[in-house]
Amino acid sequence: MGVERINSATLDPRGTAEKFEDAVKIIYAAIEQLNPQLAKGQQLQASLDTALFGSEGKLDSLGVANLIVIMEQKLEESYGFKVDLTEDDPFSLGSGHFRNISSLATYIFDLVQHHARTAS
Amino acid sequence: MKVSLISDFNIQNLAHLLANDAKEPLCTVETADFGQGVNALSNPGLTADFAFVWTLADKAVPSFNRLLNGDAVGDGQLRDEVHGFAERVRASIGRFRGVLLASWVCPPYYRRRSITDLQKGRVKNALMRMNLQLAEEFAPSSGVHVLDAQEWVGAGGRKCFSPKLWYLTKTPFTSEVFQETVGDIKAGISGLLGQSKKLIILDLDNTLWGGTVGDCGWQNVRVGGHDYVGEAFADFQRALKLLSNTGVQLAVASKNEEAVALETIHLHPEMVLRAQDFAAWRINWKDKAANISELAEELNIGLQSIVFIDDNPIERTRVREALPEVYVPEWPTDPTLFASHLLHMPCFDMPYTTEEDRLRTSSYSSEKIRERLRQTFNSQEQWLLSLDTQVTVENLNDVNLPRFVQLFNKTNQINLTTRRMTDVQVLQWSEKHNARFWTFRIKDRCGDSGLTGIVGIEINGNSARISDFILSCRVMGRNIERAMLAVTVEYCRSRGLRDLTATYIPTAKNKPCLEFWLNSGFTFDSANKSFLWILDKPYPFPSGITLTCLGDGQPQQAEAEWTMRSSVEDIGTETSRL
Numbered sequence A: 001m002g003v004e005r006i007n008s009a010t011l012d013p014r015g016t017a018e019k020f021e022d023a024v025k026i027i028y029a030a031i032e033q034l035n036p037q038l039a040k041g042q043q044l045q046a047s048l049d050t051a052l053f054g055s056e057g058k059l060d061s062l063g064v065a066n067l068i069v070i071m072e073q074k075l076e077e078s079y080g081f082k083v084d085l086t087e088d089d090p091f092s093l094g095s096g097h098f099r100n101i102s103s104l105a106t107y108i109f110d111l112v113q114h115h116a117r118t119a120s
Numbered sequence B: 001m002k003v004s005l006i007s008d009f010n011i012q013n014l015a016h017l018l019a020n021d022a023k024e025p026l027c028t029v030e031t032a033d034f035g036q037g038v039n040a041l042s043n044p045g046l047t048a049d050f051a052f053v054w055t056l057a058d059k060a061v062p063s064f065n066r067l068l069n070g071d072a073v074g075d076g077q078l079r080d081e082v083h084g085f086a087e088r089v090r091a092s093i094g095r096f097r098g099v100l101l102a103s104w105v106c107p108p109y110y111r112r113r114s115i116t117d118l119q120k121g122r123v124k125n126a127l128m129r130m131n132l133q134l135a136e137e138f139a140p141s142s143g144v145h146v147l148d149a150q151e152w153v154g155a156g157g158r159k160c161f162s163p164k165l166w167y168l169t170k171t172p173f174t175s176e177v178f179q180e181t182v183g184d185i186k187a188g189i190s191g192l193l194g195q196s197k198k199l200i201i202l203d204l205d206n207t208l209w210g211g212t213v214g215d216c217g218w219q220n221v222r223v224g225g226h227d228y229v230g231e232a233f234a235d236f237q238r239a240l241k242l243l244s245n246t247g248v249q250l251a252v253a254s255k256n257e258e259a260v261a262l263e264t265i266h267l268h269p270e271m272v273l274r275a276q277d278f279a280a281w282r283i284n285w286k287d288k289a290a291n292i293s294e295l296a297e298e299l300n301i302g303l304q305s306i307v308f309i310d311d312n313p314i315e316r317t318r319v320r321e322a323l324p325e326v327y328v329p330e331w332p333t334d335p336t337l338f339a340s341h342l343l344h345m346p347c348f349d350m351p352y353t354t355e356e357d358r359l360r361t362s363s364y365s366s367e368k369i370r371e372r373l374r375q376t377f378n379s380q381e382q383w384l385l386s387l388d389t390q391v392t393v394e395n396l397n398d399v400n401l402p403r404f405v406q407l408f409n410k411t412n413q414i415n416l417t418t419r420r421m422t423d424v425q426v427l428q429w430s431e432k433h434n435a436r437f438w439t440f441r442i443k444d445r446c447g448d449s450g451l452t453g454i455v456g457i458e459i460n461g462n463s464a465r466i467s468d469f470i471l472s473c474r475v476m477g478r479n480i481e482r483a484m485l486a487v488t489v490e491y492c493r494s495r496g497l498r499d500l501t502a503t504y505i506p507t508a509k510n511k512p513c514l515e516f517w518l519n520s521g522f523t524f525d526s527a528n529k530s531f532l533w534i535l536d537k538p539y540p541f542p543s544g545i546t547l548t549c550l551g552d553g554q555p556q557q558a559e560a561e562w563t564m565r566s567s568v569e570d571i572g573t574e575t576s577r578l
Helices: A016-037 A061-079 A101-119 B012-020 B037-042 B062-068 B075-090 B123-137 B149-159 B163-169 B175-192 B228-244 B258-267 B288-299 B313-322 B335-343 B360-374 B380-387 B401-410 B423-432 B480-494 B511-518
Strands: B002-007 B028-031 B050-054 B098-102 B144-147 B199-202 B249-255 B280-284 B306-309 B389-395 B435-444 B447-460 B463-471 B499-503 B523-525 B530-534 B545-549 B562-566 B574-577
Touching (some): A016 A061, A016 B012, A061 B012, B002 B012, B012 B175, B037 B050, B062 B075, B123 B144, B144 B175, B149 B175, B199 B288, B228 B249, B228 B335, B249 B288, B258 B280, B288 B306, B360 B380, B389 B480, B401 B435, B401 B447, B463 B480, B480 B499, B480 B545
Parallel strands (some): B002 B028, B050 B098, B199 B249, B199 B306, B249 B280, B389 B545
Antiparallel strands (some): B499 B530, B523 B530, B545 B562
16 A cells, blocks of 8 residues: 655645545554564554554553654655654553554644644 | 574574565564574574674674774784684584675775875775685585675665664665665575576567568668667677576577578677577477466476566566466666666576586587487487497596586485485585495587586495485486496495495476386385385496596595496406495
8 A cells, every 4th residue: 555645744635534645644654664563463554443552452562663764764754854753752551642543543634734733 | 494593693584675675585584683693504493594794894803803993903903703603603614505795895884085094004995805715715516695785785775774773773885785785685695496497588679689580681680880770689689698607507488480580580790699509499480378387298307497588568468467477577678778687687506506507508509419310210219329438437426516416405306315405414414324426427429418427325334215316307208217226236235235225205296207217117015105126136237338437536435446447348347346
């Protein structure tokens, strides 16, 4: 699954749902790249409610680190700015953005929106 | 195949990529604790078929680490440490069917580009010397094969290293690098198992040359010359010739008028490949899958050893469907990519190239001469006498070991037990079980077939058992089989043994071996599929064959040399012991 360069966040006129969908697609592309580096039992499904880390998550610390590296690379390629996914307490079981794919997509969406507001 | 990954960095990502890769050979993977580095090779808990070792230069060679930090380091220190590392790897030979050892690369977290990099005493100069020494520490038959890790890192380019991945997980390379590594590990294992491809069958129009010769004539096909497309096709032919020199055979399956196509091959001045470079061809209007099957039968090569290259996707699909065992790679449409695409295919990897490999195409020509000769005689016996066959028998030794292992692992039809062993296992077996291996070289007036026969025996008390009886199909049916038995029987008689047995282990392909043995004169026990020769009498030596036995080259066997001379007229044998 390739990742297309998304319109600069500052100029993107599309709606919220579409922008959220962009974040989800990037995550799914990252998972597709990540899965061959995971043991069979750890491999992730491309679904919003797929748990990533924590009591229900399949990823161990190596898996999460791999996901972070791949995601950051894809986010920079897609949005044109560097993202650090290790900020904001990502592994908090209650509020961390690596709980599941939906929480990660929401975090990325918020990040991009914040970047758009501060850059404009 | 089970593979142990040994490293001094976190190699889990590579382990999973290797385990998950769907291409043959499928691998299960175990990893050693990376804190042990290369010392993990001696871990008794490792139970794999193959080991893959990848260490970081600055950890494996402490003097190199000092060099990275700017200290002056003497050549001798580096040499001693590299040798020590090699010794630790060498100590593991025998535990695995083969060890694949990655060369050292410049640490990705240390990169400096400087005009002094390659000066003596500098980091990159030292690294090149270390790798050269590492490669030279291990002979081709040692069981350790050094792989070029720089190829993998180079393929990763700017994405070869992720600082975040390194600092978070101690994984120095990204998946872009590891994917290349997986490819080379599998190619190496396939080669060591004798599964590398042996025959490339090629289309002609727009594959070997540009254009359709039937339409434009041989003078106007694009090959060579001052034409970038022609140059690309010429380079593709050069790449094919390079593979041919390593023992991969070439053949043609083309829909064309044969005379027109052959005229191009003969006459076009820029053709790199000529008729003598092809072992066989089928140039006609028949279905290509049928032609490929015929070629496989003519050349006695299994379909699983064949690669079919054709620019036409319809033909490729047709052959894939009709002959699923044949490997039909997707082929680029742009001829400028043909040569590189071919040379990057890993399916031709072989651990050694022997003289037999280099001469294989000419051996097919010799076979055609023999066949033409056969048709001039009224009887098989007369034809065999006319060949003036010479058989040279020699013990297994360091020089013939590569060819021995190659023949041992790829022969199917005349193969009594179809054992498969790597070079390490062959040597271990011959030392451990009071065993003996002989090689048989065959030549006649039509050509030299090289080392094409193997007999292995195991002696227990007064009895001997033939563990291996192998003959290349290229020389079968010329009484070589009987010569091999005669030598074996005579050796056992010279040792004062009582009987010699052999047990046939059936496979899907070795029925011709059974057919020979049923007519060999040995007593057959059908219940056990075993054959017996009581050693109170010699085995009749076939007429028409001159036999020479060469002296022992194995230092570990302190036996009297045994020589035997036989002439064409003398059916009996004359044995003398030095």
